[in-house]
Every structure is written in structure tokens, then in C-alpha cells.
Amino acid sequence: MKVVKEYLLSVCVVYTILSLVKIFMEGISSYQDPYYVMNFGMMFVVTCFATFVLFMHRIFDKVPLVFVMIGQYIVVIGGVMLGLFVMSKLVEVSPNAYRELFLQITVPYIVLAGIYYVSYFNEVRRANHNLSELKKMENRNDN
Amino acid sequence: MKINVYQEPNLKENHIDLYYNQMDEETMAIKQYLSALEGMIPGKDEETERERMMTPGEILYIEVVERKTYAYLKDSVWRITYGLQQFMDKFGSVGFARNSKSMLVNIYHIQELNAQMNMRVNIVMDNGERIVLNRSYKNEFYKYLEKKVTES
Numbered sequence: 105m106k107v108v109k110e111y112l113l114s115v116c117v118v119y120t121i122l123s124l125v126k127i128f129m130e131g132i133s134s135y136q137d138p139y140y141v142m143n144f145g146m147m148f149v150v151t152c153f154a155t156f157v158l159f160m161h162r163i164f165d166k167v168p169l170v171f172v173m174i175g176q177y178i179v180v181i182g183g184v185m186l187g188l189f190v191m192s193k194l195v196e197v198s199p200n201a202y203r204e205l206f207l208q209i210t211v212p213y214i215v216l217a218g219i220y221y222v223s224y225f226n227e228v229r230r231a232n233h234n235l236s237e238l239k240k241m242e243n244r245n246d247n
Numbered sequence: 248m249k250i251n252v253y254q255e256p257n258l259k260e261n262h263i264d265l266y267y268n269q270m271d272e273e274t275m276a277i278k279q280y281l282s283a284l285e286g287m288i289p290g291k292d293e294e295t296e297r298e299r300m301m302t303p304g305e306i307l308y309i310e311v312v313e314r315k316t317y318a319y320l321k322d323s324v325w326r327i328t329y330g331l332q333q334f335m336d337k338f339g340s341v342g343f344a345r346n347s348k349s350m351l352v353n354i355y356h357i358q359e360l361n362a363q364m365n366m367r368v369n370i371v372m373d374n375g376e377r378i379v380l381n382r383s384y385k386n387e388f389y390k391y392l393e394k395k396v397t398e399s
Contacts, residue, residue, distance in 0.1 A: 161382075162383060165381055165382050165383055168363075168365035168366060168367050169365070169366035169367070169382065170364075170365045170366050171365070221366070224362065224366055225362055227385075227389060228360050228362040228368060229362075230389070231360050231388075231389050231392055232360050234392040234393060234395070234396045235354065235357055235359065235360070235392065237396050238354065238355065238392070238395055238396060238399065239355075241399045242355060
């Protein structure tokens with residue numbers, strides 16, 4: 105139940121951020137999206153799917169995280185492109201849809217993965233600092 | 248002093264009650280001995296059947312293997328009667344943090360944390376042994392370290 109709540113919360117946060125970025129970018133560039141409603145709907149579906157895939161990392165606890173991240177990216181991009189391909193058979197999609205979706209997923213994914221990678225090393229460095237502090241205090245208490 | 252020993256199979260927890268009319272030297276010595284034992288952990292070597300008492304501070308880490316709990320010291324392994332959660336409840340405050348579903352590690356016996364490029368964190372123990380810090384327990388583990396530093 106806790107995981108479901110976390111998942112729903114993440115979907116809400118990510119979708120809000122993506123929507124705000126889209127509105128902000130369109131506002132700056134004065135670009136009018138001809139597929140406005142469909143793109144927002146698509147963005148929601150992609151957010152739900154991508155967040156779901158990212159949440160799956162808990163299952164692969166024993167696999168090194170780099171491989172999990174690469175695997176997740178392939179599943180997300182593959183799933184989204186497949187979904188778009190199926191959709192393109194039913195309704196008209198923008199000619200740049202594949203390229204835009206690729207960029208909309210890849211760029212944030214790489215940025216977030218980079219931030220996570222840096223924070224991972226920082227966390228370990230801080231933990232090592234805490235450990236040496238504890239050892240110093242322990243030695244002081246022993247003396 | 249008269250010593251009575253009773254076996255009660257339905258007893259939830261073994262206990263010792265010490266009755267005295269006056270705290271004489273003998274009673275005091277027994278009381279001190281029992282108090283010293285209170286924080287001790289009985290362990291058994293499964294190969295030799297040898298038994299020993301150990302302090303939590305001697306233990307590097309605790310691991311559950313096939314529902315049996317083992318305490319790993321610098322150069323020996325002892326089976327103990329505690330379950331992992333039971334051990335955590337009793338000795339968690341003296342430096343034991345969870346690093347995986349089946350392990351507790353004594354933070355005072357950690358040499359360093361080793362971050363690998365593939366984003367796996369190894370815990371290097373005082374005796375050179377390396378154990379993995381599981382991702383699911385990573386945040387809990389780091390918080391425990393922060394808490395310990397703040398407390399001391």
C-alpha cells in the first residue's frame with residue numbers, strides 16, 4: 105500500500121513538473137501546439153508508464169544500479185515508441201512525434217541519472233566521514 | 248545459599264529471580280555476575296559444540312542463513328539464539344544497523360564504505376571482509392550513521 109501511495113505521489117509530482125515545463129517553454133517560444141490535448145494526454149500516459157518502470161528497481165536489488173538504469177531506459181523508450189507506433193495506426197500524430205518523444209524522455213532521464221550518480225558518491229563520502237567521526241569519538245572515549 | 252532450578256516448558260522467557268534477606272558479599276557477587284551477563288550473548292560453535300559468551304561490541308555482523316542466526320567475530324562464527332529483529336530491538340542502539348534483509352552490521356567495526364562505479368556499495372569490515380550494502384536499506388543505514396554522530 106505504501107508503494108502504491110509513493111507511486112501515485114511520484115506520478116502527480118512528475119506530471120505537474122512536466123506540464124509546467126511544457127507550458128513555460130511554449131510561453132517563452134510563443135509556440136502553439138496543434139496537438140495540445142493529445143500531447144497532454146500522451147504525457148500523462150508516458151509519466152505513468154515511466155514512473156512504473158522506474159519503481160521496478162526495487163525488484164532488481166541485487167543487480168548493479170547502472171545496469172538497472174540502462175535496462176529501465178530501454179524499456180521506457182521501447183514501450184513509449186511502441187505505444188506511439190500503435191497510436192499512429194489509429195490517429196494522426198505529429199510528423200516529429202518520434203523525435204520529440206525521444207528527446208522528452210532521453211534528456212530528463214540523462215539529467216536525472218547524472219544527478220543521482222553524483223549524489224550517490226556524495227552520500228557515500230558523507231557516510232565515510234560520519235564513520236571516521238564515530239571512530240574518533242570511540243577512541244577518545246577509550247582513552 | 249540455596250539454589251533451585253526449575254524447568255517450565257511453557258515459559259515465554261527464561262528468567263532468574265534472586266531472593267535475599269540481606270545483601271551480603273555472596274549475594275552481591277552473584278548479582279554483579281548476573282548483571283554482567285545481561286548484556287552478553289550466548290553463542291555456540293556448530294562444529295565443535297563449544298559455547299561462549301560474547302559482548303555485542305565483539306560482533307562484526309549478524310547474518311541469518313536458513314533461519315539460523317550467526318554472529319561473525321573477527322576470526323570466528325557463532326550461532327546465536329536471537330532472531331534478527333529480536334537482536335535489533337535489544338542491541339540496535341549499541342551500533343547495529345541493517346544493511347540487507349538478512350544482515351545487521353556493527354558500525355563500529357566498519358573500516359570504510361567502498362563506492363563502486365556500478366553504483367554498488369561495499370562495506371569493508373575491520374577484518375577486511377566485504378559485505379554489500381543493499382539499496383533498499385541504504386537510506387536507513389545512512390540515517391542511522393547520522394543519528395549516531397548526532398547522539399555522540
